[in-house]
Amino acid sequence: MEWSINRGSHVCSLCEKTFPEEEVYLSALYDENNEFLRRDFCVDCWEKRDSENSFSYWKTKISKKPEKVEKYAKIDVFYDLFNKLENEEDLSRINFRYVLSLYLMRKKVLKLKSSRKSNENEYLVLHNVKEDNDTEVLKPKLNAEEVLAVTDEIGKLVNYTPQVIPDNAS
Ligand SMILES: [Zn+2]
Secondary structure, eight states: OOOEEEOSOOBOTTTOOBOOTTOEEEEEEEEETTEEEEEEEEHHHHTTSOOTTEEEEEEEEOOOTTSOSEEEOOHHHHHHHHHHTTTOOSHHHHHHHHHHHHHHHHTTSEEEEEEEEETTEEEEEEEETTTTEEEEEEEOOOOHHHHHHHHHHHHHHHSOOOOOOOTTOO
C-alpha cells in the first residue's frame, strides 16, 4: 500500500494555466455531497478558491524533467485526513479512516495498542506517536478486497489524473 502524488502537466482549476517546471501549486480535497473531489490551484488562485467545503490540502512542487515520475505522497496529507475524519459516521468515511490508519501504522505514525468491543463493533485503540495521545478507529467489516478498493479510492484522490489538453488551449 503506497500512495503517490504524480508530477505532470497539472492545470490550475480556476485560471486553467498549466503549471511550469518547478512551480509550486496547491491541491485541496473538497467534500461535495459526501464525496471527496480533488482540485489543483496555482498560487495566485489559491486565495480565490471556494474554501467553504475544502477538507484538506497540500502543496506540491513540479519537479524538473526528467526526474522520476512519482513522488510518494506526504504522510502529513494522510495524517491530516485521518484526524479530520475522526467523528464521521458515514460508512464510507469510516472505511476510509480505517484504511488510512493501516497506512499510518505502517509508517509508524500510529501504533496499535489494543482493541475493544462495544455493541458488536470492534475498535482499534491506536497510540498517536506524534501527539502522544490515543485515538480509536472503528474497524469495519471489510475483507482484503474491500480494503484494496478503498486504498485504490484514496490513491486516486491524491494522484494526478492526466487530462487531455488541446495544443492551442489558452
Ligand atoms: Zn490559477
